[in-house]
Each structure stands twice: as C-alpha cells, then as structure tokens.
Amino acid sequence: MAGDRKALALTLLIVVVAVAVVGARAVCDMENDDFMACQPAAAATTDPQPAPSEACCATLGKADLRCLCSYKNSPWLSLYNIDPKRAMELPAKCGLTTPPDC
Numbered sequence: 210m211a212g213d214r215k216a217l218a219l220t221l222l223i224v225v226v227a228v229a230v231v232g233a234r235a236v237c238d239m240e241n242d243d244f245m246a247c248q249p250a251a252a253a254t255t256d257p258q259p260a261p262s263e264a265c266c267a268t269l270g271k272a273d274l275r276c277l278c279s280y281k282n283s284p285w286l287s288l289y290n291i292d293p294k295r296a297m298e299l300p301a302k303c304g305l306t307t308p309p310d311c
Contacts, residue, residue, distance in 0.1 A: 266302075
C-alpha cells in the first residue's frame with residue numbers, strides 16, 4: 210500500500226510538470242495552481258521537508274487519483290526540483306487512499 214501511495218504522489222508531481230509544459234488548463238481535475246500547491250512539500254532541496262499544505266491536501270482530495278496514476282512514469286520531475294520519494298508520501302500525509310491499481 211505504501212508503494213501505491215508513493216506512485217500516486219509521484220504521478221501528481223509529474224502532472225504538475227505536464228500541465229506547465231503543455232499549458233493545459235486542467236489535468237485529472239486539477240489546474241496548474243492546484244499542482245503547484247503541493248510542490249513545496251515534495252521539493253528535493255527543502256530540509257526539513259514541510260508538511261503538505263491544506264490547499265495541497267484539498268486539491269488531492271478532489272482530484273481524479275486514478276487519472277494521476279497514469280502519469281507516474283513521467284521524466285519531468287527533476288525539472289521542478291521534485292524528490293520522487295517525497296512526492297509519493299503526499300497522499301498518505303493528507304489522509305487519502307490511493308486507487309488499488311495505481
């Protein structure tokens with residue numbers, strides 16, 4: 210189950226990059242500002258790691274998590290200074306359950 214959560218968080222951050230790169234208005238029921246609300250909690254160079262903000266958790270709570278899972282293998286994380294391990298921890302820190310097949 211921890212692996213599923215990690216994959217979902219990674220997916221979320223990958224989608225952040227995809228939205229910024231293609232200029233899409235919304236992906237998986239999240240807009241670019243929604244994705245960016247979660248970026249500080251997954252930044253690779255921030256120590257100590259901050260907890261996800263209320264805005265981040267609210268965004269994840271209304272997002273299409275199954276859709277986000279489809280982005281988990283995107284190569285764009287490093288462009289946004291995202292630590293995949295930290296990103297994968299976000300859903301659990303927000304008290305969310307990831308889709309079982311994520």
